[in-house]
Amino acid sequence: xxxxxxxxxxxxxxVATIFGGAFAFQGFxxxxxxxWYENHNKGKLWHDVKGKFLDGGDEDEDDE
Amino acid sequence: MxxxxxxxxxxxxxxxxxxxxxxxxxxxxxxxxxxxxxxxxAEHGLHPPAYGWSHNGMFETxxxxxxxxxxxxxxxxxxxxxxxxxxxxRNLVGVSHTASEAKAxxxxxxxxxxxxxxxxxxxxxGKLADYLPxxxxxxxxxxxxxxxxxxxxxxxxxxxxxxxxDYIFSLLTGYPDEPPAGVVLPPGSNYNPxxxxxxxxxxxxxxxxxxxxxxxxxxxxxxxxxxVTTFLNWAAEPEHDDRKKWGLKAxxxxxxxxxxxxWVKRFKWxxxxxxxxxxxxxxx
Numbered sequence: 001x002x003x004x005x006x007x008x009x010x011x012x013x014x015v016a017t018i019f020g021g022a023f024a025f026q027g028f029x030x031x032x033x034x035x036w037y038e039n040h041n042k043g044k045l046w047h048d049v050k051g052k053f054l055d056g057g058d059e060d061e062d063d064e
Numbered sequence: 065m066x067x068x069x070x071x072x073x074x075x076x077x078x079x080x081x082x083x084x085x086x087x088x089x090x091x092x093x094x095x096x097x098x099x100x101x102x103x104x105x106a107e108h109g110l111h112p113p114a115y116g117w118s119h120n121g122m123f124e125t126x127x128x129x130x131x132x133x134x135x136x137x138x139x140x141x142x143x144x145x146x147x148x149x150x151x152x153x154r155n156l157v158g159v160s161h162t163a164s165e166a167k168a169x170x171x172x173x174x175x176x177x178x179x180x181x182x183x184x185x186x187x188x189x190g191k192l193a194d195y196l197p198x199x200x201x202x203x204x205x206x207x208x209x210x211x212x213x214x215x216x217x218x219x220x221x222x223x224x225x226x227x228x229x230d231y232i233f234s235l236l237t238g239y240p241d242e243p244p245a246g247v248v249l250p251p252g253s254n255y256n257p258x259x260x261x262x263x264x265x266x267x268x269x270x271x272x273x274x275x276x277x278x279x280x281x282x283x284x285x286x287x288x289x290x291x292v293t294t295f296l297n298w299a300a301e302p303e304h305d306d307r308k309k310w311g312l313k314a315x316x317x318x319x320x321x322x323x324x325x326x327w328v329k330r331f332k333w334x335x336x337x338x339x340x341x342x343x344x345x346x347x348x
Contacts, residue, residue, distance in 0.1 A: 037125075045125060049129040050162070053279060
């Protein structure tokens with residue numbers, strides 16, 4: 001029996017696969033989309049322009 | 065198709081009718097544009113041109129440096145008359161300012177505190193969770209200070225006006241030095257062709273070099289108008305950048321699912337569509 005087919009044998013495995021797959025996919029998908037989006041808008045986002053205003057001062061303390 | 069119009073008389077007649085309609089329509093439109101009566105172009109205000117905002121487009125975020133400069137313009141200029149009720153100091157954090165900068169802004173201000181044990185009112189320094197203060201105690205005070213006109217709250221102004229950013233920018237930069245000949249304005253009002261009716265209680269407020277930008281951007285009138293408009297657009301749609309990112313994700317997922325659905329449909333239907341049905345009549 002193939003690996004794929006074995007996922008369908010038991011309902012518990014089947015459901016767990018769907019939930020686990022969704023979890024893994026959304027993590028990967030969110031990272032990929034965010035990466036493209038932030039690259040597409042490079043230079044306009046706050047973390048890109050922050051340095052211009054703070055001149056190296058209190059860069060990374062409690063702020064986002 | 066159509067039969068060619070044969071007689072020269074009929075042709076002349078058609079030409080004449082077209083010319084009369086065109087000239088008549090132009091004349092009526094022109095008439096409509098030179099008075100400010102109800103239901104005319106002047107009553108509705110001049111349409112603003114469409115500007116190339118850097119946040120136009122499906123996947124474009126706001127320009128956050130512009131939001132920051134725009135906040136400076138709002139705080140230095142507009143905040144004297146306009147409130148921004150729906151924005152709290154914390155909203156600026158991670159958008160245009162750091163937490164420590166936002167704290168520094170609000171700690172300079174006094175907000176109402178719980179009354180003391182005798183019930184006397186007390187004040188406390190602002191916190192990040194406080195909302196931006198209003199310039200006036202109430203509407204009456206605002207009207208009294210502005211010749212009866214109420215400066216509207218600017219939180220949602222970009223969404224609340226036709227033309228959105230284009231309109232706000234045009235309004236701020238659209239004050240001519242002199243109102244056009246023949247325009248009579250009520251006392252205390254100013255001429256602005258973009259404002260419906262042309263007569264607005266707010267005078268021109270932006271002039272070159274009015275503020276000094278910390279990043280060295282030259283503070284021209286149009287630069288300040290662009291920045292404050294971007295800031296006000298952010299104030300009206302703080303979810304804007306995230307919304308466009310979610311939109312992108314939704315588009316990718318739904319269009320993939322659509323393609324999968326088409327594939328599944330073809331997969332399932334293929335044997336059905338390809339089968340051949342043959343009827344063998346029973347042999348006698």
